[in-house]
Amino acid sequence: MQERPSDGIRLRLPSLDELGDALGAAATVLRANAAAAGLDAPVPTCPGWTVRDLVAHQGMVHRWATSHLRGTPDTEPGAFEQAGLAAPDLLGWFDDGATALLQAIVVAPDDLAGRPFLRDAPPPRLFWARRQCHETTVHAVDALAARLGRAPRPDETWIRDAIAIDGIDELLTGFVPRARQGVTHAPLRLLVAPMSTTRAWLLDIGPDRPPVVERLDLEAGAEVPAHDAVLTGEPVELALRLWSRGGDPRDEVERWWTDTVSVTW
Secondary structure (H helix, E strand, O other): OEEEEEOOEEEEEOOHHHHHHHHHHHHHHHHHHHHHHOOOOEOOOOOOOEHHHHHHHHHHHHHHHHHHHOOOOOOOOHHHHHHHHHOOOHHHHHHHHHHHHHHHHHHOOOOOOOOOOOOOOOOHHHHHHHHHHHHHHHHHHHHHHHHHOOOOOHHHOOOOHHHHHHHHHHHHHHHOOOHHHOEOOOOEEEEEEEOOOOEEEEEEEOEOOOOEEEEEEOOOOOOOOOOOEEEEEOHHHHHHHHOOOOOOOOOHHHHHHHHHOOOOO
């Protein structure tokens, strides 16, 4: 695992190889479940989408990310999606894009130029590998949901705890603090604490301002900061719930999260 300082807490990032392996696994799962479900099947975790929409969207994102890794960012990625929808073999088109993305990650220089679009992001090469790993993982869960006809249980997925924990970190420190995530609800300090790890996050969410997120390491005996509510669970379960892929909210805190911290794709 690679480490770098962030917000006073050392952030343990998966290596480039680990992210690439997880990205490749997610692309394989997405493709296999899309084929099994059929392109016209609805996607329960993405209301209004069919599997065709899902595959075209993810194939577009792969091609857009590849353009950044090649140093020639595409400014109109929507054209990729339209090409996918018009392709006579959509799944083959998806495979081509996933393969090109993995190759682009391998050959991209460590000092790749560019500016990641998330807060507190790692350098561009690692950022794109990380972002595409988690993007593809979540959408592979969507493809699995299309085959099952419901949101999958954590034990029905292939996701490893280390990848789930890193995905939670990217979501909470990269997506949630963005300016457009400001909310109008009453202030709340929310502790997100996966089980089976000492890593945790404290979100200070107030009216009409972006949430403030602090990384924590709750080792034995560590003081737990004051908080109003907790979201917890095993890493994969919690990651699915935070991305609204865990089925209906299980309690008032999770319902509050779904209604308040609206993270969109």
